[in-house]
Amino acid sequence: MKADIERALARDAHDVLRLVAESQLTTDGLLDHLPTILVARLGHRIVGTAGLEIHSDGALLRSVAVSSDVRGRGVGTVLVESALHMAEELNVRDVYLLTFTAENYFQRFGFQSLDRGDVPASLRASVQFTHACPSTALVMLRRLRPAPEPSV
Numbered sequence: 571m572k573a574d575i576e577r578a579l580a581r582d583a584h585d586v587l588r589l590v591a592e593s594q595l596t597t598d599g600l601l602d603h604l605p606t607i608l609v610a611r612l613g614h615r616i617v618g619t620a621g622l623e624i625h626s627d628g629a630l631l632r633s634v635a636v637s638s639d640v641r642g643r644g645v646g647t648v649l650v651e652s653a654l655h656m657a658e659e660l661n662v663r664d665v666y667l668l669t670f671t672a673e674n675y676f677q678r679f680g681f682q683s684l685d686r687g688d689v690p691a692s693l694r695a696s697v698q699f700t701h702a703c704p705s706t707a708l709v710m711l712r713r714l715r716p717a718p719e720p721s722v
């Protein structure tokens with residue numbers, strides 16, 4: 571299935587919120603990050619979303635959701651790969667995510683589980699970490715480029 575992947579426009583906000591909510595994911599604070607939300611379009615219909623919350627050189631990948639009637643056809647894969655590409659273009663070094671149910675899915679893209687204590691404070695202060703996702707959610711990390719050498 572060939573969906574077009576594009577940045578969300580202001581007029582997409584309603585459809586993005588609906589799809590994310592239908593997928594049982596939180597919409598808290600989502601529209602604050604509309605410029606870095608990707609949508610998958612099939613014709614005029616939005617069938618998938620994946621968003622980045624940028625926090626300095628780290629980012630939180632959130633709202634990865636595909637309409638239930640088109641799941642299993644590669645839309646989620648192209649969205650996650652496109653979000654990682656966008657993160658690289660935005661000079662992000664580390665991409666984090668929180669999940670309850672999709673650990674194995676995100677391992678396909680090189681994400682590995684991580685202790686919450688190893689997440690930068692700026693990200694831990696985000697809405698997702700403080701309010702939206704209970705502390706039992708698994709944190710995962712995909713490093714896009716190496717950490718800088720510590721200065722001596």
Ligand SMILES: CC(C)(COP(=O)(O)OP(=O)(O)OC[C@H]1O[C@@H](n2cnc3c(N)ncnc32)[C@H](O)[C@@H]1OP(=O)(O)O)[C@@H](O)C(=O)NCCC(=O)NCCS
Nearest residue numbers: 593634635636641642643644645646647669671672674675
């Ligand atoms: C997770 C999700 C985005 C995947 O989208 P998709 O378009 O169906 O994914 P793709 O078609 O690219 O990949 C399908 C493959 O992923 C697997 N997969 C889908 N969801 C999975 C999950 N939660 N855990 C492990 N594997 C999963 C499928 O079994 C399928 O495997 P196969 O390639 O061996 O057949 C979609 O199922 C969804 O919207 N789920 C509800 C929201 C959600 O849980 N999002 C993740 C939040 S952190």
